Structure formats: structure tokens, C-alpha cells
Amino acid sequence: MALLEIQNLHARVAAAGGREILKGVNLSIGRGEVHAIMGKNGSGKSTLCQVLAGRETYEVTQGTVTYNGRDLLEESAEERARDGIFLAFQYPVEIPGVSTSYFLKAAVNAIRKHRGEQELDAMQFLKLVKEKQALLGIEQSFMNRAVNEGFSGGEKKRNEVFQMAVVNPMLGLLDETDSGLDIDALKVVANGVNKLHQQDKDRAILLVTHYQRLLNYVVPDFVHVMIDGRIVKSGGKDLALKLEDQGYEWLEAEASQPA
Amino acid sequence: MTQLEEQTMMNLSNLSRLSRGDGRQRPWIDEVRRGAIERFEKVGFPSVKEEAWRFTNVSPIAQSTFALGEGALTESARQVSEQYGFGIEAAAELVFINGIYQPELSRAGKLGSGVRIGSLEAAIEEDVPEVRQHLTRHARIDGNPFVALNSGFLRDGAFVRIGRGVRVSGPIHLIFVSDAASQSTVSHPRVLIVAGEGSDSQIVESYVGTPGGRYFTNAVTEIVAARDSRIDHCRLQQESLEAFHVATMQVVQDEASNVISQAATLGGKLTRNDLNVILNGEYAESTLNGLVVIGGDQHVDNHTLLHHEKANCPSHELYKYVLDDRATGVFRGKIFVQQDAQKTNAKQNSKSLLLSDDARINAMPALEIYADDVKCTHGSTTGPVDEDMVFYLRTRGVGLDAARHLLTYAFAADITRRIKVVPVRRRLEDFMAAQHGLPQDLRITDLGSHDEAAR
Numbered sequence A: 001m002a003l004l005e006i007q008n009l010h011a012r013v014a015a016a017g018g019r020e021i022l023k024g025v026n027l028s029i030g031r032g033e034v035h036a037i038m039g040k041n042g043s044g045k046s047t048l049c050q051v052l053a054g055r056e057t058y059e060v061t062q063g064t065v066t067y068n069g070r071d072l073l074e075e076s077a078e079e080r081a082r083d084g085i086f087l088a089f090q091y092p093v094e095i096p097g098v099s100t101s102y103f104l105k106a107a108v109n110a111i112r113k114h115r116g117e118q119e120l121d122a123m124q125f126l127k128l129v130k131e132k133q134a135l136l137g138i139e140q141s142f143m144n145r146a147v148n149e150g151f152s153g154g155e156k157k158r159n160e161v162f163q164m165a166v167v168n169p170m171l172g173l174l175d176e177t178d179s180g181l182d183i184d185a186l187k188v189v190a191n192g193v194n195k196l197h198q199q200d201k202d203r204a205i206l207l208v209t210h211y212q213r214l215l216n217y218v219v220p221d222f223v224h225v226m227i228d229g230r231i232v233k234s235g236g237k238d239l240a241l242k243l244e245d246q247g248y249e250w251l252e253a254e255a256s257q258p259a
Numbered sequence B: 001m002t003q004l005e006e007q008t009m010m011n012l013s014n015l016s017r018l019s020r021g022d023g024r025q026r027p028w029i030d031e032v033r034r035g036a037i038e039r040f041e042k043v044g045f046p047s048v049k050e051e052a053w054r055f056t057n058v059s060p061i062a063q064s065t066f067a068l069g070e071g072a073l074t075e076s077a078r079q080v081s082e083q084y085g086f087g088i089e090a091a092a093e094l095v096f097i098n099g100i101y102q103p104e105l106s107r108a109g110k111l112g113s114g115v116r117i118g119s120l121e122a123a124i125e126e127d128v129p130e131v132r133q134h135l136t137r138h139a140r141i142d143g144n145p146f147v148a149l150n151s152g153f154l155r156d157g158a159f160v161r162i163g164r165g166v167r168v169s170g171p172i173h174l175i176f177v178s179d180a181a182s183q184s185t186v187s188h189p190r191v192l193i194v195a196g197e198g199s200d201s202q203i204v205e206s207y208v209g210t211p212g213g214r215y216f217t218n219a220v221t222e223i224v225a226a227r228d229s230r231i232d233h234c235r236l237q238q239e240s241l242e243a244f245h246v247a248t249m250q251v252v253q254d255e256a257s258n259v260i261s262q263a264a265t266l267g268g269k270l271t272r273n274d275l276n277v278i279l280n281g282e283y284a285e286s287t288l289n290g291l292v293v294i295g296g297d298q299h300v301d302n303h304t305l306l307h308h309e310k311a312n313c314p315s316h317e318l319y320k321y322v323l324d325d326r327a328t329g330v331f332r333g334k335i336f337v338q339q340d341a342q343k344t345n346a347k348q349n350s351k352s353l354l355l356s357d358d359a360r361i362n363a364m365p366a367l368e369i370y371a372d373d374v375k376c377t378h379g380s381t382t383g384p385v386d387e388d389m390v391f392y393l394r395t396r397g398v399g400l401d402a403a404r405h406l407l408t409y410a411f412a413a414d415i416t417r418r419i420k421v422v423p424v425r426r427r428l429e430d431f432m433a434a435q436h437g438l439p440q441d442l443r444i445t446d447l448g449s450h451d452e453a454a455r
Helices: A045-053 A077-082 A100-114 A122-136 A153-167 A183-199 A238-246 A249-256 B003-012 B027-043 B075-084 B120-125 B129-134 B145-152 B387-394 B400-416 B422-435
Strands: A004-013 A020-029 A034-038 A058-067 A085-088 A095-099 A171-175 A204-209 A222-227 A230-235 B092-097 B116-119 B157-162 B172-178 B185-187 B190-195 B200-209 B215-225 B230-238 B244-253 B258-265 B270-279 B285-294 B299-308 B314-323 B328-337 B345-354 B360-369 B375-383
Touching (some): A004 A045, A020 A045, A020 A058, A020 A230, A045 A077, A045 A085, A045 A171, A077 A085, A077 A100, A095 A100, A095 B387, A095 B400, A100 A122, A100 A153, A100 B400, A122 A183, A153 A183, A171 A183, A183 A204, A222 A238, A222 A249, A230 A238, A230 A249, B075 B092, B075 B172, B075 B200, B092 B116, B092 B157, B116 B120, B120 B129, B120 B190, B129 B190, B145 B244, B157 B172, B157 B200, B172 B185, B172 B215, B190 B200, B190 B230, B200 B215, B215 B230, B215 B258, B230 B244, B230 B270, B230 B422, B258 B270, B258 B299, B258 B422, B270 B285, B285 B299, B285 B328, B285 B400, B285 B422, B299 B314, B314 B328, B314 B360, B314 B400, B328 B345, B328 B375, B345 B360, B345 B400, B360 B375
Parallel strands (some): A034 A204, A034 A222, A085 A171, A171 A204, B092 B172, B200 B230, B215 B244, B230 B258, B258 B285, B270 B299, B285 B314, B299 B328, B314 B345, B328 B360, B345 B375
Antiparallel strands (some): A222 A230, B116 B157
């Protein structure tokens, strides 16, 4: 059974007269698989990530999402996180006044508690942080700074991947984690994702991206193209190259054909 | 005539009770008192019809009966002073009961030559030149009826003089305890701080009282900052939730002085703070930060007035309110930039976090600019906890309630982390953490936070 099974998912902005953004998404992600969703701005890629993570500003109007055999849509955002879903934000939020170390320890312990595991004390947490730093080769200088505050775009994205490593999810959703990064930062982020994937063969990754560039470093098992709230084409990693080469027009033409 | 006014009159006719009648009092101070009482008699308590008092109705004060608080050292007052003391973290700690200095509870410390801290009454009697020069000269009785009332009842309080070029390490802590254990009391604490040229000091005023006590504290502080001096001033108001607290702080800054005012209001049923700063020399710098954390039916009104009189002065102002239940807040911040004050750089901001649908804030920023080459900005935001931040925390496994508590803490921490006076910062952070069921290892600034965290 797939880890994540999305069927005919429709979602709209949760407000009176809110626009429908997802118009019937079907997607199946197995354990250990790396999927990439590509598409233009406004195609619904980020909305899909947010809906999967439990954002209440979107309302699911139709369809089902099954995660690990359970109805994901019944769960709150924090329950999903505790059950192993992690969203790396496109725009990580700054939280002045809360230290990164406190924030991360609270996250790790909320998840551990939920799983019936012993909460980590300060020393154990510090050990975990050091392990993950070593794993990712990331110098973690900001544990004692406020969450994301004053971080550059690259630092924020790196911090997202680092958080993912620390909370150790089953399914990582990376929402345009590559956008706005220079090539060096991109390599650091991609290397982190690869390490996490290698470390746990069951861990699945869903990358949402504009560009093929990231896929040079993180090789996906499947590539999907999203247009106007639907996945219109799926294929292997070659599909990304074709999109890079030919753009989305040929698919848009295909998508607008009546089924 | 209201009861307090009646009492005022009664006490006026018995002014000799205020002076000790041993012939050492100074006639000039009697004249000041008399003039102030006359002023108060003439204007009385302010009404909500006056613009400056529109959102703060002081009739509960005017209609209550308060006995003029005595300076007797009681067990209840001693306990309160110990509870709020900083202990060895303070360079010196002075305790006042109902505004009267308590040598038995105080520790004056050794602060260096040219430093004098202690009873204001004693300094008046000794005719210390700075007292004669500055006391009642800056906080004007015609500006605010409560200043007139305080000056009319002026007896004791704190006198702090930091000598020329002296750097005091560690905060000087002034603890004002209102003792209303046996009856409802009124006190009029008075503080005069004179910072000499090039001096550097941290001064903390704490206002506290017997728990549940119904009393009225009417405080006035005057601060005179000489050239190149630096004062880090904190004001911690943690009065009883039944108390009324009205305070005026008047700051006068000379050339290149730097005054930082951090005012935290946590207690009191009804609070009105007036903070007036005059930047009276070039390159003087002023920072006004405020934090209000209230709930229930508490009301807090902060008025700040910043006068840019001279050129090249920067000022920074940030006031933050956390309002729960039916609490109401008022912020009125005015910045005057006079014609001579070219190259002024003034920033003002107020932010309010509303934790309930019934909490209210009235924020009124205002700029009045007569110079043409200045940079002035002001802003004001009000709203509930930021939902983007809540969602971010929830996607990391933190529950909804815990996320809201954490973000409320973080909102206030934006002010507390700017406070360099360590015991004040810690007290506020601990207060917020306790209020929100959070551990104390949230602190950003403590490098040892990991080690502390095992609880």
C-alpha cells in the first residue's frame, strides 16, 4: 500500500466565494520514493503542499487523502506532523522572540511524546542536533538565535532542511526549497535531502519546484506536471528534462483537450 | 466635592503634619507644596471630557476614600519588598513604604565617589544643591493634576545622584511598596535622578503592593541627564490588581546624553503613565520601550510625549500591548519636532496583540513637525496571534494552544530581549513564561539554555 494516496482532491480558498485551486489531484507516493511536482506559478503546487500539511485557510471540497492507511484529512496540522509529515516552507516564517533551539526541542518532544517515546532532555537534544549537523555537513550557528529572524533566504531554506533532519519525518514535503538559492546553497540543500533519503530507505520525499535545476542534484523516481490544479502528466526523470527543453506549452495544449 | 478632595483639603489645613516640625525643613519646599495644592484645588481631577483623559476615567479614584499611607515598617510590607528584591544582582536596593524611605530594608552599597542614593527627604533637609536646582522644576504642576497632587503631598522618595564620569556597575533598584494591609491608602512617591556628565548607570523603579490591596499610588519621577551621560531606566509596575496607579516621568536630556526608558506594566486595576522627554541638546538619544501585559478588567493608558528641541537627535519608540479578557489599553504617542531640530530621526511604533474578542486598544500616534529636514516615521498594528506563525509551529508538531502561548511569549520577548538590565529582563521573561505555562529555557540570550532545560 502506498504511503500517501491522493484521490480526486479538490480544494478551495476557505472564504466566502473562495476560488477553487485544486481541481482533482490524483497522486500515489510509495515508501522510499522521491517524487517531483513541476509546474508554473499558480498551478496549485504550493496549495497541494499546504493542504497536505493541514492548512485551514484551504477547504477540501472533494476527494480523499490516505496516509499510512488513515484518513489524513481528519487530522489537525500538528497531528499530521507528529505522524511523520514534514513541510519545508517556501517562505519560512520568522518568529522573533523564540530561540531556534527551544523551538526545535519543542517540536522533537511533541513528536516523541505522541509516539510514546521518552522526551529528550537538554543533553540528549544537543547530541541529536550535533549528529544531524554532522550528517548534513551544516554548520549550525543559529541555534541560539530567534527562529529564522534576520536569516538570508539561503539560511532559511537550509534551516528548513536541518529541521527536517532533526524531526526525522516519514514524508518530507519540500515546497520550492530550491527557489532563490544560488548554486552553492542549492547543493547544500540537495545534499541534505539526499542524505536524509539514504539514511532511511522508507522515507518518501515530495519536491515541488519550478525548475529542473534541483533535479540535477536530487534525482526523482517520478516527475509530475501540474497545470491548473491537476496533475496532467507523470513520468520518469526524463520528463523534467523535456520540460526544461520545451516548456509547458505542449502540455497545456494537451490538458485543454476534452478528455 | 469628592472624598479624596475633601481629604486633600483636610491635609492641606494640617500641612505641619507633613513636615516634621523640627525646624530643619526648607521653606522653599513648603511653598512648592502650597502652590501645588492650590493648583490641584483649582483644577481637580481630570474628566473624560478632556482630550488627554478621554479613554481613562479616573472617577473611581476620585470617588474612593484613601488614608494617606504612613511609612511604618510592617511585616506585610517587608514581605512584599523581599519578594520583589533583586538581591545581590542589584548594586544597591532601596525600599520605600508608602513613599517613605526604609533604611532597615535598604542596602545602599558602595557605588563610588560622587554617587548619592537614599531618602529624598534627607536630601531636602541637607539642602543638596541638585535637589534645590531640579526637584519639582521639570515635572510641571500645570501640566497634569496628578503631578500637582504629588507635589502637594511631596515628603519623601528617592534621590539618586550619579557623579560626573562615574560608571555604576549593576542596577540601582528602588522598590516602592504600597502597604494597604490594614486600610485603603494613597501614597505620592517622588523620585529625582540626576546623572552627572559622562556618567553611566542602570536605575530600576519597581512599584508593588500588598497582594489584593486597594490603594492608590501617585508617583512622579524627574530625570536630569547631563552631557554625555547614559541612563538605562526600567520601570516595573506590578501593583495589586485592585490598585490604582498614576505616574508621570519627566526626562530632560542634555547634549549627547543617552536615556533608555523601559516601562513594563503588569499590575494595577487602572493605570495611567505619562512619559515626557525633552531632547534639549544636540546628538542626544532617546529610546522609549514599553510592554503592557494585562487581562481581566485591567486598564492601562500610556501617554508618551517626545520633544525634539535640538538638531541631530535620534529617538526610538516601541510600545507593545498584550491584552486578554476584557482588558483595555490606550497608547498615545506624540512626537514634537521643533524648528531647530533639523536632522531629527524619530521612529515610533506600537503593536497590540488581542487575545480575546473583548479586549480593546486605542492607539493614537501623532507627529507634529516644524523642521524641514527630518526623518520621522510612526506605525501601529493591532490583531490576534499571527496565523502564519501558528501554522508554522503546528507543522512542527506543536499543538494549537501551545503555539498560541509560545507566540504570545515571543511577542513580549521582542521588548524584553532589548532590556540590558538582567534581573528585569529575567523577571519579565519568567512572568510571561509562567503565564503561558512555558519553561524558562525559551530565552534566546542565555547561552546555557540547553543545560538549564532539563526540568
